[in-house]
Amino acid sequence: xxRIFALVVxxxxxxxxxxxxxxxxxxxRKPAFAIRNATIYPVTSAPIANGTIVFANGMITAVGVNAAxxxxxxxxxxxxxxxxxxxxxxxxxxxxxxxxxxxGTVDTTxxxxxxxxxxxxxxxxxxxxxxxxxxxxxxxxxxxxPEGGVVSGQxxxxxxxxxxxxxMTVKAPAAMMVxxxxxxxxxxxxxxxxxxxxxxxxxxxxxxxxxxRELFRDAQAYAKAAQARAADKSVRRFDRDLVLxxxxxxxxxxLPVTIEANLARDIKSAIAFADEFKLKMILVGAQDVAQFIPxxxxxxxxxxxxxxxxxxxxxxxAYDLIYSNAAALHQGGIRFAFRSNDAHNARNLPYxxxxxxxxxxxxxxxxxxxxxxPAQIFGVAGKLGSLEAGKSANLxxxxxxxxxxxxxxxxxxxxxxxxxMDSLHTLLYEKFRKRP
Amino acid sequence: MKNKNILLRVACAIALxxxxxxxxxxxxxxxxxxxxxxxxxxxxxxxxxxxxxxxxSKIAAVGADVAVPAGANxxxxxxxxxxxxIIDSHSHSAIEGSVNEISLPNTGMxxxxxxxxxxxxxxxxxxxxxxxxxxxxHGSANAIGGQSQIAKWKVGRPISEWIVADAPRTIKFALxxxxxxxxxxxxxxxxxxxxxxxxxxxxxxxxxFIDAHDYLARWDEYEARRKRGEQVIPPRRDLLMETMADxxxxxxxxxxxxxxxxxxxMLMDVARETGFKVTAFQHxxxxxxVAREMAVERIAGGTFIDWWGYKAEAYxxxxxxxxxxxxxxxxxxxxxxxxELARHLNHDAAKAMKYGGLTEEEAMRLxxxxxxxxxxxxxxxGSIEAGKDADLVIWTGHPLSSxxxxxxxxxxGEIYFDRARDLEMRKQLAKEKAELLAKEQKRRxx
Numbered sequence: 001x002x003r004i005f006a007l008v009v010x011x012x013x014x015x016x017x018x019x020x021x022x023x024x025x026x027x028x029r030k031p032a033f034a035i036r037n038a039t040i041y042p043v044t045s046a047p048i049a050n051g052t053i054v055f056a057n058g059m060i061t062a063v064g065v066n067a068a069x070x071x072x073x074x075x076x077x078x079x080x081x082x083x084x085x086x087x088x089x090x091x092x093x094x095x096x097x098x099x100x101x102x103x104g105t106v107d108t109t110x111x112x113x114x115x116x117x118x119x120x121x122x123x124x125x126x127x128x129x130x131x132x133x134x135x136x137x138x139x140x141x142x143x144x145x146p147e148g149g150v151v152s153g154q155x156x157x158x159x160x161x162x163x164x165x166x167x168m169t170v171k172a173p174a175a176m177m178v179x180x181x182x183x184x185x186x187x188x189x190x191x192x193x194x195x196x197x198x199x200x201x202x203x204x205x206x207x208x209x210x211x212x213r214e215l216f217r218d219a220q221a222y223a224k225a226a227q228a229r230a231a232d233k234s235v236r237r238f239d240r241d242l243v244l245x246x247x248x249x250x251x252x253x254x255l256p257v258t259i260e261a262n263l264a265r266d267i268k269s270a271i272a273f274a275d276e277f278k279l280k281m282i283l284v285g286a287q288d289v290a291q292f293i294p295x296x297x298x299x300x301x302x303x304x305x306x307x308x309x310x311x312x313x314x315x316x317x318a319y320d321l322i323y324s325n326a327a328a329l330h331q332g333g334i335r336f337a338f339r340s341n342d343a344h345n346a347r348n349l350p351y352x353x354x355x356x357x358x359x360x361x362x363x364x365x366x367x368x369x370x371x372x373x374p375a376q377i378f379g380v381a382g383k384l385g386s387l388e389a390g391k392s393a394n395l396x397x398x399x400x401x402x403x404x405x406x407x408x409x410x411x412x413x414x415x416x417x418x419x420x421m422d423s424l425h426t427l428l429y430e431k432f433r434k435r436p
Numbered sequence: 437m438k439n440k441n442i443l444l445r446v447a448c449a450i451a452l453x454x455x456x457x458x459x460x461x462x463x464x465x466x467x468x469x470x471x472x473x474x475x476x477x478x479x480x481x482x483x484x485x486x487x488x489x490x491x492x493s494k495i496a497a498v499g500a501d502v503a504v505p506a507g508a509n510x511x512x513x514x515x516x517x518x519x520x521x522i523i524d525s526h527s528h529s530a531i532e533g534s535v536n537e538i539s540l541p542n543t544g545m546x547x548x549x550x551x552x553x554x555x556x557x558x559x560x561x562x563x564x565x566x567x568x569x570x571x572x573x574h575g576s577a578n579a580i581g582g583q584s585q586i587a588k589w590k591v592g593r594p595i596s597e598w599i600v601a602d603a604p605r606t607i608k609f610a611l612x613x614x615x616x617x618x619x620x621x622x623x624x625x626x627x628x629x630x631x632x633x634x635x636x637x638x639x640x641x642x643x644x645f646i647d648a649h650d651y652l653a654r655w656d657e658y659e660a661r662r663k664r665g666e667q668v669i670p671p672r673r674d675l676l677m678e679t680m681a682d683x684x685x686x687x688x689x690x691x692x693x694x695x696x697x698x699x700x701x702m703l704m705d706v707a708r709e710t711g712f713k714v715t716a717f718q719h720x721x722x723x724x725x726v727a728r729e730m731a732v733e734r735i736a737g738g739t740f741i742d743w744w745g746y747k748a749e750a751y752x753x754x755x756x757x758x759x760x761x762x763x764x765x766x767x768x769x770x771x772x773x774x775x776e777l778a779r780h781l782n783h784d785a786a787k788a789m790k791y792g793g794l795t796e797e798e799a800m801r802l803x804x805x806x807x808x809x810x811x812x813x814x815x816x817x818g819s820i821e822a823g824k825d826a827d828l829v830i831w832t833g834h835p836l837s838s839x840x841x842x843x844x845x846x847x848x849g850e851i852y853f854d855r856a857r858d859l860e861m862r863k864q865l866a867k868e869k870a871e872l873l874a875k876e877q878k879r880r881x882x
Contacts, residue, residue, distance in 0.1 A: 101619045101747040130745065309783075311776050315557045316869075318862055319564045319779075344745040351783055354838035363839070405786035405838050406796075425744075429756035429792070432724050 030416045032056035034069040035397060038078025043085055043371045044386040053083055055393035058416035063387050076397070081410060084367075084402055085387050086140025086394035088157075088374040090304045091258075091284065091339030092346045094134060094142050095124030095158070095168075109148030113208075114215050116246035118153030120144040121172040124165050130343050132423035135160040137347035138402050138409045140394040141170065141384060143339070143374075145177045145258070150212055152177040154246065155258065157378055159394070161414040174378050175282060176250045180261040180270045181208035209269065216277045219247030256280040256378075258304065262287040263313060271295055282377060284339070287313055289325050293332035302377045303329055305369075306339040308352030320359050326369065327360030337374035354403040366403060392416070467491050468849065469504040470830065473513025478520055478797075478804045479819035488518055490826040493848035498820050511830070511844070519800075519835045520819055521568025521827035521847065522781050523807035525691075525738040526718050526771035529558040529570065529778065530587065530598070536575030537582055541615070541630055541640045544607060544683075545675040546582035548572050552595050558775040559589035563845045563853035565779030566829040569600070571771075571811055573718070576610035576693040577617075579631065579640040583607050583679065584691065586811055588827070588847050604812045606715070607683065609692035611637055611699040613749050638702050645710035648680030689715035689812070691738075695749040697725035704733055716810050719773070720761075721753035727764035736767040736810045740777070741784040741791070758802065759792020769807035786836035799836055 033055055040051035042063055052067040053060065062068065069075060098105035107123045124144055134142070140160055146153035154173035162168035183205040222244035229235045249255035261270040262285040271292070274281035283289065283296065284304045296303065305325055312321040329336045338353050340346040353366040361369075375385025383392045393416035400407035412419040468490040475486035475498060487502040488495060496505075504510060528535045534551035537543040552572065562570075569588050574581035586603035613619055615637050622628055631637050654671040661668045682688045690707075694700045694717045707714050716736035717723060721744070723730060723737045730737060739761075744753035761768045770785055772778035785802040788794040794802075808818025816825045826849040833840035845853040 097745075099745055099748055099751055101613075309776065309780065311558075311561070316865065319561045319858070345742060348742070351838045355780070358832070358839050358841040403838060405783055406789040406799075406836065408790060425754040425756065425791075428752060428754045429724075429760070432760060433756075435725075435728070 030056070030058050031418075032070050032073035033076060033393075033413070033416070033418070034067075034073040035076045035078045035083055036069065038397065039082045040387060041082060041084045041367070042387040043368060044388060051083075053387060053395070055395075055413070055416050058393055060387060060389050060391050060393050060395075062389055076411070078397060080399070082398050082400065082402075083387065083395055084138070084398065085371045085385055086396055086412070086414065087138050087349060087370045087402075088337070088385060089134075089139050089142040089340050089346050089349045089370070090337040090374045090377070091145050091155075091306065091341050092142045093144065093147065093343045094130050094160070094346055095126070095128050095144055095343075096120065096146070097343050098125070098128055098130070108146060110146065110153060111149075113149045113211070114151045114243060115146070115149055115153045116151045116176060116250070117242045118146050119156070119172065120146050120154060121156035121158065121165055121169050124156070124158060124168065126162055126165055126168055129424040130346075131160050132420075133344070133425055134346045135412055135414065135419060136409060136421050136423050136426070137350075138396040138398065138412065139346060139349060140396070140412065140414045142346065143174055143378065145175075147177075147179070150179055150181060150208065151215065151247075152179055157380060159414050161417065161419060170383065171378065171380055173249075173255060175256040175258040176247075178212075178257055178259045180259050180266055180273070181205055181212065182261075182263070182266055209273070212273070213276075215243075215247065216251060219244050219251045220277075223248045223251055250279065251277060253278055253280050256282050258282045258284045260284040264288040264291050267292055271299070271301070274301070275299070285341075286325065287322060290328040293328065293334060296329075296334050297332060302335040302337070302373075304337050304339050304374075304377070305329070305356075306349075306352060307341045308338065308355055309348065323355050323359040326353075326356035326366070330361055330365050335373055335377060337369050337377055350403045351405055354405075357403070363403070466849065467496070467505050467508040468511065468846075469502075469508040470511045470513045470518055470828070471504060473516045473518045473830070474834075475518045475820055476520075476800060476835070477820040478800050479821060481797075486518075488820060488828065490828070490846065490849045493826060493850075495820060495822055495824050495826050495828075497822050513830060515832075516843065517831040517834055517840070518820065519566065519782075519829050519831055520804045521817065521829055521845065522566045522803045523769075523811065523818060524562070524567050524570040524772050524778050524781060524803075525716070525769045525807040525810050526773045527570035527572050527778060528575065528773065529562065529572065529775055530554070530556040530595075531572055532556060536577040538575075538577040541578050541636075542580040542644050542676065543574075543578055543582055544580045544644070544679040546574070547585070548574055548582055549585040549599060552585065552587070552598070554591075554593070554595040554598065558778070560591045560853065561775070562778045563589050563591060564842055564855075564858070566782060566831070566835065566842045566845060567772075567778050568827045568829070568845060568847050568852075569808075569811075569813075569817055570778070571606065571691070571807075573606075573691065574608040576608070576614035577620075579610060579615045579637045580644055581608035581610060583688065586813065589852065590847055590850075591852055600813065605682070605688045606691055606811075607679065607688050608718075609641065609690055609703070611692060611694045611703060612696055613747055614693065615640075619747060634699060634702070637699070638706060641703070642706050642710060644680055645684065645706070645712060648677055648684055649710070651677040652681050652684070683712050684710075686713060689713075691716045691718050693718045695719055695721045695747075695753075697722040700726055701729060704729065704735070707733075716767075718771070721750055721757065723766065723768075724754065724757045724760035725752075727761045727766050730761070731765040734767075736769070736806075737761050738769040738771040738807065738810060740773065741770050741787045755787060755791035758788040759794050762788075762794060762798060763792075767806055767809055768802060769810055770802045771807070782835045782840070783838060786838070789836070796836065 036052040040048040054062040093108045096107045110118045143155050145155035155175050155177050156172035157170040157174040158168040257279045259270045261267045281301050286303050340349045357363045357366040372385035375381040396409050397411040398409050470488045475483040483500050486500050489497040532553040537546045573584040584606040586600045587598040590598050714735045718738050720737040720739045742755040744750050781803045785799045788799045805818035808814040828846045830844040831840045
């Protein structure tokens, strides 16, 4: 199998080609594995020294010091190694972009303002080279999120393995992505503002929010009509409207809305908007989030922070504004997770979490914010995010703390399948290391 | 009368000399000692529990058994790590809106030093990430860009003091997608500029040096005829050709932006043919494919460790690039090209341990002594050695750990960032801001 990979890579580098060897969501038997003598970090309970973890048919069956190893299991000696649940990146464009500057490979941003019917899971390329590059770093699951417009579309929670989109998909839609309208007070670049630029900007900002409100009101009306028709077939039939139909689970509070807002005034507007429409809101980006702890706690709104390795938005911000947000949320008792908001370097997700720990977040919390917390936020804590019997075997073996940069990831399992540790990068490395 | 005047003058001179001497003594004797810290010297190993003595702008002593001079300001470094100031071999900070003189394929006559500003916030944020020195380059919009400037982040001091006066002159070349304007559309009504292909980029550089040889020949002819006593009009001075000539005379180092392996080989060929030297390839994403050729030509490489896929020419970029270049004997550094990445180049250095298995010491070199050598300033910066500039950073943990943060950053013995001081300053700034807003509020209501 690996030789086939190498041949394909050598053949056509311009074409995304690294195949997936696993079928996470396919039915049928999958091999049993047991990792023993390892330090196991279940995340939801204390670390287990000299522990054993057993998984079969894609599911974890036992975790503990004395977990029984089934006779048919492939046994991996974990002496000196650690086992962690696979990391979950709460916001990426993985699979939607291969090369940013080549338009033909970019499927992140649909035209127009409102695209609630755009679905990330249908556009993910399961054979993107970004997928193996990311998963060999221990990230086994990602939220793939559309970008652009105001209502960008439906994000999906995916395994980073699978021959098809369907096999990769854990949950779709995971959330409705909304990039909340922003009031830009300053002109972009060196262009001198028009005399009434500020007034114009305020007007267009108000219009944007009013248009968004109208979309949500229309969706409420559509949901009502759909309910009436479902309950009573004598209610007049109406043509389906896919935009409004996609909004129904949102206005009915069944599908969470990830609302990206960063500056204080935008976060404030976003929260007010979610109040008005009784949305199941998840705040995303949230650079000024520390000013809103009581508001978020009162409404039980979780937060997705990131990217962490980014500059503060204003010149006079504290240099560590972004680094310190996670600690503030932790102290305020707000549930939060991290996202990379990236594709190619989503693999650096754990180092943003670690940087948050350098600025006041307890280390265990940093780990939880890329494992169990995102699983909770996206409603999949029964399947993912920790090492517990009954959960999907999404996990990795490392030679140390995986939030430390120098730590190596040795093996990765997604839904119980042994993931090849190859990627475009390792293959090019091996190829040129052997250059005579 | 005359004598009195002389006496007065002598007295004045003595007073002045004494005053100067006193000042000098004062400056020299401002002594700081960082004690009990783990000192990562980079060039002479790790001192588990060491002392670094700073006298004036220089490191006076470093070691396990160094005595703390009487009267020294002592900073207890117990549990802390001391590391050299990080050197960023590719930066565009503090060049307000003037990174690219985009108007010609060769703008070698312009200088970054003429466009530097001291009010960019980025250098301060970089100090908070342990970065103290940077090579400020022209952009990559043209095949031959402007002349670069090496500077230290002496935030709060006039810009003239940021400039490292004895640093070598350097110039930026650029190959590939950027100088051929592959990813930018010119504004409406503006025609696309030559070159539009890698062929054109090669031609621009080659022709520039051939022109420079002709330019030098014209001057040589002129000098020869003048010396023979002929009445001759001197050739016209051309600032661009003067720059190109200085590159040929090895008075300006070439740092060339390059992504693809083939274009690096191209520049090596042009350099051989026209007689200049490439000091370093910048970004050098495919350096791993031609690391051997780079090593033979003694061309250094400054790279991002893991950026990839953002353009076609970055699709073969691999994080193992650094390790492969180092293993082939290329003088390698990690650099930022970014106000953001410049705040955590320590992370990028650490990644070279993960990707390709460099040792901790090799990894530490990537952001300290190696860029110092690339900038030909390793006699002054890049390691913790007696006699070198006191550009030092105190970290809460090992600088290659993602859990570490910077406590204090020194440049030439002066503190330019201190976390405790920063936290204090925030309160003051918040107060000042509130007062200004209240004042404005009052003005509006009146």
